[in-house]
C-alpha cells in the first residue's frame with residue numbers, strides 16, 4: 322500500500338514535468354505576445370480584470386495581487402481586479418439573478434474599452450465565464466483565456482488563448498499558475514525594463 326500511494330506522487334510528478342516541458346516549448350511565443358498586449362493595455366491606462374471558479378478563482382486572486390502589490394521587482398502598483406472576491410456583489414448577483422451572471426455584471430460595471438479580461442477555466446465551459454466573455458466583447462475589452470485542451474465554449478469568445486493540452490484538472494491548474502507568473506514577470510519586463518521593445522506597439526491604434 323505505501324508503495325502505491327508513493328506511485329501516485331511519482332506519477333503526478335513525472336506527468337507534470339512532461340506536460341510542463343511540452344507546454345512551455347509550444348506556448349512560449351504566445352505567452353510573450355499576450356504579456357506584451359497586457360503591458361500595452363496598462364501603459365495606456367487600462368486595467369486587467371480576472372475571473373475563475375474554485376482553484377481558478379484562487380489563481381485570479383493570486384495574479385491580481387502580484388500586479389497590485391509587486392512581483393519580482395520593485396515598481397509602482399499596477400491596476401488589476403479579481404472579480405471573485407467581493408462577497409456582497411457575488412451574493413447579491415447570485416441571489417437575484419443567478420450564479421451565471423456573477424462575473425458578467427462586474428465586467429459590464431467595471432470594464433472599459435481597452436481593458437483586458439483574463440478568464441481562467443480548465444474546462445472552458447463555466448457559464449459564468451462564457452457570459453462574462455460575451456460582456457467583455459460587448460464592452461470592447463480584450464479577452465484572454467487560460468484553459469485546457471480545446472478551451473471549450475470559451476475558446477471562440479477569446480481573442481487570445483493559452484491552452485494546456487491535458488485532461489487532468491489539477492495538472493492544467495498547475496500549468497495555469499506557472500503561465501500566470503510568467504505573464505506577471507513579462508509585463509514588468511516590458512513596462513520597466515524593455516520599454517524600447519514595447520514602443521512600436523504603443524504607437525499602434
Ligand SMILES: O=C(CO)[C@@H](O)[C@H](O)[C@H](O)[C@H](O)COP(=O)(O)O
Nearest residue numbers: 374375376377442443444445447491
Ligand atoms: O481546484 C479545483 C480542482 O483542482 C476545483 O475547485 C475546480 O477549480 C472547480 O471544480 C471549478 O468549478 C472547475 O471549473 P472550471 O475550471 O471547469 O471552469
Ligand SMILES: [Zn+2]
Nearest residue numbers: 375376491494
Ligand atoms: Zn484544486
